[in-house]
Amino acid sequence: MTDKIVNYLKENRDTHLEELTDWLAVPSVSALPEHKEDVRKGAEWIADSLTNAGMDNVKIYETDGHPVVYGDWLKAEGKPTVLVYGHYDVQPVDPIELWESPPYEATIRDNKLYARGASDDKGQTFMHVKVLQAILKSEGTLPLNFKFCIEGEEEIGSPSLPKFIEENKDLLAADVIVISDTGMLDRGKPAICYGLRGMCAMQVDVTGPNSDLHSGLYGGAVQNPLHAITELLQSFRDENGRILVDGFYDNVQELTKEEREAFRALPLTEEALKNQLGVTELTGEEGYSHIERTWARPTLELNGVWGGFQGEGIKTVIPAKAHAKISCRLVPNQEPDEIIEKVKAHIEKHKPAGIDVKVTLFDKGAPYVTPFDHPAIQAAARSYEKVYGVPTAFTRGGGSIPIVATFDQMLNIPVVLMGFGLSTENFHAPNEHFHLENFDKGMETLADYWFELEKSIQKETTTK
Amino acid sequence: MTDKIVNYLKENRDTHLEELTDWLAVPSVSALPEHKEDVRKGAEWIADSLTNAGMDNVKIYETDGHPVVYGDWLKAEGKPTVLVYGHYDVQPVDPIELWESPPYEATIRDNKLYARGASDDKGQTFMHVKVLQAILKSEGTLPLNFKFCIEGEEEIGSPSLPKFIEENKDLLAADVIVISDTGMLDRGKPAICYGLRGMCAMQVDVTGPNSDLHSGLYGGAVQNPLHAITELLQSFRDENGRILVDGFYDNVQELTKEEREAFRALPLTEEALKNQLGVTELTGEEGYSHIERTWARPTLELNGVWGGFQGEGIKTVIPAKAHAKISCRLVPNQEPDEIIEKVKAHIEKHKPAGIDVKVTLFDKGAPYVTPFDHPAIQAAARSYEKVYGVPTAFTRGGGSIPIVATFDQMLNIPVVLMGFGLSTENFHAPNEHFHLENFDKGMETLADYWFELEKSIQKETTTK
Numbered sequence: 001m002t003d004k005i006v007n008y009l010k011e012n013r014d015t016h017l018e019e020l021t022d023w024l025a026v027p028s029v030s031a032l033p034e035h036k037e038d039v040r041k042g043a044e045w046i047a048d049s050l051t052n053a054g055m056d057n058v059k060i061y062e063t064d065g066h067p068v069v070y071g072d073w074l075k076a077e078g079k080p081t082v083l084v085y086g087h088y089d090v091q092p093v094d095p096i097e098l099w100e101s102p103p104y105e106a107t108i109r110d111n112k113l114y115a116r117g118a119s120d121d122k123g124q125t126f127m128h129v130k131v132l133q134a135i136l137k138s139e140g141t142l143p144l145n146f147k148f149c150i151e152g153e154e155e156i157g158s159p160s161l162p163k164f165i166e167e168n169k170d171l172l173a174a175d176v177i178v179i180s181d182t183g184m185l186d187r188g189k190p191a192i193c194y195g196l197r198g199m200c201a202m203q204v205d206v207t208g209p210n211s212d213l214h215s216g217l218y219g220g221a222v223q224n225p226l227h228a229i230t231e232l233l234q235s236f237r238d239e240n241g242r243i244l245v246d247g248f249y250d251n252v253q254e255l256t257k258e259e260r261e262a263f264r265a266l267p268l269t270e271e272a273l274k275n276q277l278g279v280t281e282l283t284g285e286e287g288y289s290h291i292e293r294t295w296a297r298p299t300l301e302l303n304g305v306w307g308g309f310q311g312e313g314i315k316t317v318i319p320a321k322a323h324a325k326i327s328c329r330l331v332p333n334q335e336p337d338e339i340i341e342k343v344k345a346h347i348e349k350h351k352p353a354g355i356d357v358k359v360t361l362f363d364k365g366a367p368y369v370t371p372f373d374h375p376a377i378q379a380a381a382r383s384y385e386k387v388y389g390v391p392t393a394f395t396r397g398g399g400s401i402p403i404v405a406t407f408d409q410m411l412n413i414p415v416v417l418m419g420f421g422l423s424t425e426n427f428h429a430p431n432e433h434f435h436l437e438n439f440d441k442g443m444e445t446l447a448d449y450w451f452e453l454e455k456s457i458q459k460e461t462t463t464k
Numbered sequence: 465m466t467d468k469i470v471n472y473l474k475e476n477r478d479t480h481l482e483e484l485t486d487w488l489a490v491p492s493v494s495a496l497p498e499h500k501e502d503v504r505k506g507a508e509w510i511a512d513s514l515t516n517a518g519m520d521n522v523k524i525y526e527t528d529g530h531p532v533v534y535g536d537w538l539k540a541e542g543k544p545t546v547l548v549y550g551h552y553d554v555q556p557v558d559p560i561e562l563w564e565s566p567p568y569e570a571t572i573r574d575n576k577l578y579a580r581g582a583s584d585d586k587g588q589t590f591m592h593v594k595v596l597q598a599i600l601k602s603e604g605t606l607p608l609n610f611k612f613c614i615e616g617e618e619e620i621g622s623p624s625l626p627k628f629i630e631e632n633k634d635l636l637a638a639d640v641i642v643i644s645d646t647g648m649l650d651r652g653k654p655a656i657c658y659g660l661r662g663m664c665a666m667q668v669d670v671t672g673p674n675s676d677l678h679s680g681l682y683g684g685a686v687q688n689p690l691h692a693i694t695e696l697l698q699s700f701r702d703e704n705g706r707i708l709v710d711g712f713y714d715n716v717q718e719l720t721k722e723e724r725e726a727f728r729a730l731p732l733t734e735e736a737l738k739n740q741l742g743v744t745e746l747t748g749e750e751g752y753s754h755i756e757r758t759w760a761r762p763t764l765e766l767n768g769v770w771g772g773f774q775g776e777g778i779k780t781v782i783p784a785k786a787h788a789k790i791s792c793r794l795v796p797n798q799e800p801d802e803i804i805e806k807v808k809a810h811i812e813k814h815k816p817a818g819i820d821v822k823v824t825l826f827d828k829g830a831p832y833v834t835p836f837d838h839p840a841i842q843a844a845a846r847s848y849e850k851v852y853g854v855p856t857a858f859t860r861g862g863g864s865i866p867i868v869a870t871f872d873q874m875l876n877i878p879v880v881l882m883g884f885g886l887s888t889e890n891f892h893a894p895n896e897h898f899h900l901e902n903f904d905k906g907m908e909t910l911a912d913y914w915f916e917l918e919k920s921i922q923k924e925t926t927t928k
Contacts (some may be wrong), residue, residue: 035608036884199679199680201778203778209741209743210743214663214863215763215791215793216764216861216863216864217863218741218758220761220765221737221747221755223747225763226697226765226767226769227697227701229769230694233690233694239695241684262615277682278684279674279818279819281818282686282763283685283687283816284685284686286647293685293686294682297684298684301683301688301780302772303772303773303780303783304690304772304773304783305690305693305769305770305772306769306772307696307768308767308768308769309767309768309789310787310789314791314826315767315789316665316765316767317664317768318765318767322769325773325774327679329683335638342626353745354743354746354747355743359506362777362778364843375795380510382654395678397682398684399681400684
């Protein structure tokens with residue numbers, strides 16, 4: 001990367017922030033039907049921005065939901081292609097009264113940009129556009145080929161994107177995908193998330209007698225659905241947190257020695273987590289650290305359990321029904337559909353006497369991991385380190401970003417998660433903001449990365 | 465009992481029903497503050513009725529809540545004393561739109577008297593007053609001494625009555641207590657309930673992390689309060705329904721061979737119960753029939769369990785808290801306070817790691833049983849049989865009427881539950897009614913009983 005590029009970014013900082021402020025003023029809330037037109041405005045804004053930055057073939061693709069914005073620059077002949085994914089939709093702003101400045105009027109306080117979408121994900125998507133513009137303006141060309149895929153439904157679970165990818169595999173073909181929609185380890189501590197857990201979720205409904213019963217008149221002689229669901233739910237786990245579903249761990253990819261060592265070296269202590277959560281003790285699967293348990297071990301968690309009387313005092317009832325919401329976090333190489341079948345078989349096998357059980361399935365998403373030592377990951381780490389002056393942490397995430405696994409599976413190319421957010425930046429909450437330190441350093445890091453990446457990977461696909 | 469008494473009851477039937485209709489018109493709903501004056505009117509009405517029937521010392525005693533009506537007739541020198549308990553308060557009438565005739569305008573359809581309180585308990589209390597009046601008018605005297613204690617807070621749990629009894633032990637001293645506030649086995653099948661289960665109830669609150677957590681980011685490394693409460697609740701019972709609380713069964717009085725045989729002879733089949741409840745299988749403590757399980761075995765039941773997400777779909781949350789409502793039904797000779805301590809000790813011992821547990825106590829009431837072969841019980845059985853022409857069933861109840869145990873413990877005399885209601889008569893529900901067949905036969909039975917009882921028991925206390 002040249003000084004010219006860095007200087008361009010510095011000289012145009014105010015202009016860039018003004019432009020971003022203009023985009024942040026568009027309330028592109030994908031969840032709310034009344035903002036449908038605003039979501040489209042958000043798409044048009046970034047399409048224009050891509051064109052202004054020098055991208056070609058910019059187009060707004062219709063879907064069954066909100067549109068997808070595409071643009072590319074494919075003049076680096078013989079070079080690999082990068083697909084940059086981002087999203088232009090944002091979360092709702094309620095409770096509005098908790099915002100210290102209006103959510104759609106970007107405001108800078110303490111070098112932080114406050115606005116809905118500042119960090120998640122307009123701010124980070126915008127950085128990618130401006131970095132390519134800076135390189136083009138400074139150097140007249142780009143070191144790699146680029147494609148943008150910027151969707152408008154990430155905050156509602158990307159319902160239209162899988163179909164769009166499936167139908168546009170050639171359009172989106174690339175050698176590596178880069179996504180900036182995650183966070184750093186901490187302020188000043190860059191991190192690359194190279195794995196995410198997958199998920200499957202379901203509801204279990206237990207039905208006993210045909211109506212609520214008086215616990216005096218019938219208690220003792222008829223199965224109580226609350227006892228039954230308790231028995232069933234307890235059968236899922238042993239007291240050391242190990243899941244007892246037959247075959248649950250069959251395909252689980254164990255961590256490598258290197259990964260475990262790298263996790264141990266991270267400044268994420270048990271003590272800090274206990275303090276953060278206000279608990280005196282952490283629990284979980286034996287033989288694994290708290291980091292390994294959340295990043296690389298599967299879980300079966302109860303997200304909701306209910307039945308019977310929940311009011312003040314006592315009502316001596318045997319409820320007719322009891323319910324539970326269950327979700328599993330999955331790790332490579334667990335298959336969501338296979339795990340669902342195993343959990344259903346477990347429920348069938350452990351169904352208590354005297355009740356019926358119904359299982360309803362919800363969302364699912366595959367787990368994802370890019371090999372730790374992939375050249376595209378290592379190149380990103382070097383760029384972070386150059387700009388931030390400290391080694392890059394290699395992390396995995398306990399959560400699930402289904403679209404990452406979708407890209408991984410459909411396009412079969414590595415995904416590099418280079419996030420610049422901080423966990424304190426109130427994504428999805430009032431007073432979302434983006435620390436401008438990472439706006440500035442992040443763009444420098446990305447600019448450097450494209451040159452590092454050009455040196456590190458070979459063109460593998462035919463881009464059209 | 466003489467024919468004169470029976471004839472008096474027949475001749476005055478219409479007058480009695482008119483009088484009862486007058487009482488039923490008073491909306492003495494103890495639960496609703498707006499009916500406070502009506503509750504007092506209900507007390508005044510029955511006080512007047514006692515006076516008109518020939519009772520002495522009729523008085524309305526104030527309490528911290530609604531008043532208690534007292535009256536006596538103590539001229540049977542050297543004879544035992546009967547304390548008749550009843551209540552003049554009624555349940556609310558909502559949902560009013562489901563009543564086929566106005567709840568406070570008693571209406572006869574199909575020889576059934578429809579009105580709030582017709583059966584529970586104005587109708588049954590009124591029968592006692594009219595029976596004594598009939599005997600006095602026919603014979604000029606009564607075979608026993610009588611005291612009435614008619615309260616106005618039964619439908620709200622009798623909060624003032626224990627104090628009233630404690631402060632008026634001499635006033636209420638008697639040799640036997642008779643209560644008509646329960647039901648028959650079925651139409652034409654009289655029953656004497658000679659035992660009731662007691663109760664203790666509590667809420668268990670489990671607290672884990674200091675706020676709801678994302679199950680992806682933290683799942684696996686921190687105790688989930690829903691898993692913890694599931695583990696704790698499941699520790700209470702084995703898979704055969706036996707309660708695993710240390711010492712829970714220590715003082716449980718086993719059924720006698722005679723009781724078990726009598727229960728087996730009752731026309732209450734497992735098949736009928738399964739059909740009624742709509743279940744394919746009954747469950748419960750091994751070694752006991754469904755009747756024994758509900759009438760004479762203790763339980764620990766979950767009346768409510770809740771925590772986390774209960775809405776549509778999935779929310780991948782680890783909730784900060786989880787809750788359970790628990791109640792135990794107790795049998796002689798379990799002490800509620802002792803059982804509470806044992807359950808609390810169990811919770812302390814089985815508390816899962818990584819959470820705090822708080823226990824809040826609610827209502828409690830002692831179990832109660834009058835020996836099966838007590839002369840006062842056997843006399844009642846004979847009177848029923850004479851009037852109804854079939855043997856009397858000896859039953860126990862799975863529910864709890866705390867005031868019965870209170871009388872039992874405070875006055876230390878047998879309680880005879882001679883109920884004339886039918887389980888189909890909609891107590892506490894719209895269209896409450898009282899089958900007049902049991903109004904007529906019930907009064908005959910009671911009239912006969914006083915003479916049978918006079919022959920069966922001796923005066924044991926000094927009545928003042």
